[in-house]
Amino acid sequence: MIAPLEELLQALTRLPGIGRRSAERIAFFLLNRPEEARKLAQAIGSLHDRVKRCPRCYSLSGGGLCPICRDPRRDRKIICVVAHPWEIMKLERTGEYRGLYHVLGGLISPAEGTGFQDLTIEALLRRVREEEIEEVILALEPKLEGELTAMHLLERLKPLGVKVSQIAQGVPVGRDLEVADEVTLGKAIRGRIELR
Amino acid sequence: MIAPLEELLQALTRLPGIGRRSAERIAFFLLNRPEEARKLAQAIGSLHDRVKRCPRCYSLSGGGLCPICRDPRRDRKIICVVAHPWEIMKLERTGEYRGLYHVLGGLISPAEGTGFQDLTIEALLRRVREEEIEEVILALEPKLEGELTAMHLLERLKPLGVKVSQIAQGVPVGRDLEVADEVTLGKAIRGRIELR
Numbered sequence: 127m128i129a130p131l132e133e134l135l136q137a138l139t140r141l142p143g144i145g146r147r148s149a150e151r152i153a154f155f156l157l158n159r160p161e162e163a164r165k166l167a168q169a170i171g172s173l174h175d176r177v178k179r180c181p182r183c184y185s186l187s188g189g190g191l192c193p194i195c196r197d198p199r200r201d202r203k204i205i206c207v208v209a210h211p212w213e214i215m216k217l218e219r220t221g222e223y224r225g226l227y228h229v230l231g232g233l234i235s236p237a238e239g240t241g242f243q244d245l246t247i248e249a250l251l252r253r254v255r256e257e258e259i260e261e262v263i264l265a266l267e268p269k270l271e272g273e274l275t276a277m278h279l280l281e282r283l284k285p286l287g288v289k290v291s292q293i294a295q296g297v298p299v300g301r302d303l304e305v306a307d308e309v310t311l312g313k314a315i316r317g318r319i320e321l322r
Numbered sequence: 323m324i325a326p327l328e329e330l331l332q333a334l335t336r337l338p339g340i341g342r343r344s345a346e347r348i349a350f351f352l353l354n355r356p357e358e359a360r361k362l363a364q365a366i367g368s369l370h371d372r373v374k375r376c377p378r379c380y381s382l383s384g385g386g387l388c389p390i391c392r393d394p395r396r397d398r399k400i401i402c403v404v405a406h407p408w409e410i411m412k413l414e415r416t417g418e419y420r421g422l423y424h425v426l427g428g429l430i431s432p433a434e435g436t437g438f439q440d441l442t443i444e445a446l447l448r449r450v451r452e453e454e455i456e457e458v459i460l461a462l463e464p465k466l467e468g469e470l471t472a473m474h475l476l477e478r479l480k481p482l483g484v485k486v487s488q489i490a491q492g493v494p495v496g497r498d499l500e501v502a503d504e505v506t507l508g509k510a511i512r513g514r515i516e517l518r
Contacts, residue, residue: 127411128384130372134365140358142347151338153369154408157382160370162336167367169330173349174356176326186353188324212350215323 184229184246186211201225203260209233233271261289268295380425380442382407397421399456429467457485464491
């Protein structure tokens, strides 16, 4: 294998979901299409210079406020708190949420040494105090780090008199009950809703 | 979606085997790892400048002869003819072949307007005349274009007194007989080998 191709294959196989075979397919595709390769290299190479953080919610932005903070149709009384910007994309795809977001930039993790001061929690508290926020929804992963972070946020938000809620935890839709672990099933039972 | 990210997603989804979800995973992975992103952009961006064609067999090379043409352990009396350089990689993985290669750069295709003069056929004939070649193996795809190209090559190579062979066509190993089409099955029957 020649060096420039091998270097590309190595870089490609570090990407999530790309094995050696996929990397080869992609490499030969790019080799055959100089123009596509140029565009892709440009898009990847300029990513970090061009992607900024929204100064209000810390989501991704092309500069200044992010598209959601700028959108006049969004409900400005609700903030949904997430750990990472890509979680916003998933929530947006549900079409169920029309409020604003706040990106913590991670979760409290004793194992990784991430404390609350490493997250954008002060900025969130400031938003709740300064903007007219009625509800803060916590959409954090239902694991230890998410629970720790949720507990800390609840403690800090409650004194501000804002409603704090958490997205429902339960059995994933369209999956067998068998795949749900006991903790999830337990939460699904406690969080059951009456059918009428 | 902000512009720099959207541009990256668009470029990524043009790659073979990459859908929108995979593109998002890759984009956020790169967003979180500036150093990996820099390396990947560099590897893709420099690919076309750094990958050359071997002046003898037209396979890929980092400059000068390709690694196979340079390898003294290869059998220099046999040339295996393929349409594209990536087919060499597949053949090499079989471990069954120790000769040289020749990359045509495509196949004769009336539909796409590719004629024999667009391929590296003259260079192949020159190699057969000038190098001490005893056998030329055709490893072309068993479809119309491959057959046309094989017929043309046979016609041009025979007068040079070289043995011309073609890789066996038959039932794919490890698959059900049912998946093989009639033409393949017919070839498999005609090309049957005696067991002893």
